[in-house]
Amino acid sequence: MTLEIDTGTGLMPVHLWEPSSGTGPAILLLQEIFGVSDYIKQRAADLAALGYFVLAPEIYWRLDETELDESAPDLLERALAVVGRLDWDTAVWDSVAALEYLRGRDEGVATVGFCFGGGLAYNVAAVSRPDALVSYYGSALPGLLDLEVDAVSLHHFGDSDAYLTTDVVDQIVKTVDGPENEIYRYPDAGHAFDNPMPAFHHAAASALAWERTTAFLSHHLPPERGSR
Template sequence: MGETITLKSPLDGFEFAAYRARPADARRGGLVLIQEIFGVTDHIRELADSFAAEGYETIAPAFYDRLEPGFAADYSQAAIAKGVEYSQATPWDQVAADAQAAIDALAPPVFVTGFCWGGAATWLAACRCQGLSAASAFYGRRITELNGETPKIPIILHFGKADASIPMERVEEIREAHPDTPIYLYEAGHGFVSDRRADYDADSARLARLRTLALFANNGGGRSSA
C-alpha cells in the first residue's frame, strides 16, 4: 500500500500530488510512472505497487492537478473525452518540469515508464529531464509530436500491432527518425497492459514488462541501491 505525497514543480512552484509506493525489501532504484489520460487511477496505483514489489521506489505524479485535483477517470466515453481535453491542455514544458520534480524526489538510479499519453511523456522526459538512467514507453501516440527531440538515455518503445489509434505509419516515422531506438511490436491493441480495458493482453503485457525490467536492471537497477 502506497501513500500520497506532494511535489513542487520547478517551472512555477505549483504543488501537486503523487502516489508513492516503496519496496518492502531491498531497493533496486527509483521509478517515475506516468499516467494514461485517465489520471492516477486504481490501475496506475496498482502498477506502482507492482513495480515497488520488484524493488523500485515508484512515484506516480498527478499531472492534471492544475486542471482538476485528484482526477481519476473511468473508461466511459465522457471520461475519455475529459482525459483527452486535459492532455491537450497540459503543455509539454509543464510535463517535463513536473516529471523532473518526481525524478528529484528519488534517489538514483532513476527510471521512467508511462502508458498512452504517459508513453509520449516518457519520451519527453528521456529527452529533456536530468537524472534518469533508462526509459520504457508504452503505446505513446503523441511521440511523433516530439520526433525532433532525441532521448539522452537508453529507451525502448512498445506498440500493439492492432492499435487503431496508432497506425504503423506513425511507428515507422519514429523508427526512421531514431533507427537506434528499439521498438517492440505486440499482437495486441491499445492499452494492452491494463486489465481494465478490452484490449488487455496478458501475454503481451508480461513480455513488455520483462523487457522493461531487464532494461532497468542493465542500466543500474541492481539490488541494494541507495
C-alpha cells in the first residue's frame, strides 16, 4: 500500500505493509542509497510477516528520484549522485515525521535501517527516541558519534567492509556499546552484505544477521504487544 504523510513542508510518499493480525507494533524501515528497492520491499514484507506494521518512506521524494533503475549497470554511480544531492538534516526530519505517524498508533515503534538508512535510523533515534534501533553497517555513523541514542540498539558490521574499515568500526563500537545493546561483526562479509545483489551479498552473514535481528525485535518489541 502506498500513501502520503504530511511532513509539515509537503506530502511524502510512503509504503505500508500491514501484518495479517491487523494489529501490532510498528517499524520505520529506512532504505539504502538505492531507494525503496525490491530488496527493501522484501525486507518490509518479511517484517510484516512477523507481525509488524512496516513503513518505508521515499527519502528521495524531494529530489524526484524515488525510482532508480535497479537493472542499470551504473546503478551504484547513479545512487551515489542522488544521495550526494540530498540534504541530510531534511532527510532526518522527514524520517522523524514518518516515525511520529507510526507512534500515533501507540503500539510501540522501532527504527531499522540498511547502509545509508542505518546511519539515518541512528540519527532519527537520537532525536525522536523509538523503542529500539537496528542498524546494518550504517555508512554515516562515523560522523554521528557525538549524538546520544538512548534506545536499545543492535548493530551489524562486516569485517571486510571497504567503506567502514576495521579501525572505523572499532571506534563506532566503543561509542555505541551499552548494557543492553548488541553488536555483531561478520568475518569476510563486506558492505551491504544483506543485499541480495551478487556484488554485495554474503549468504551466511545475511542469514545470521537476520536471525539476530528478528530475535532482537521479538525481545524488545514483541509483535503480540499490540494485541494486549
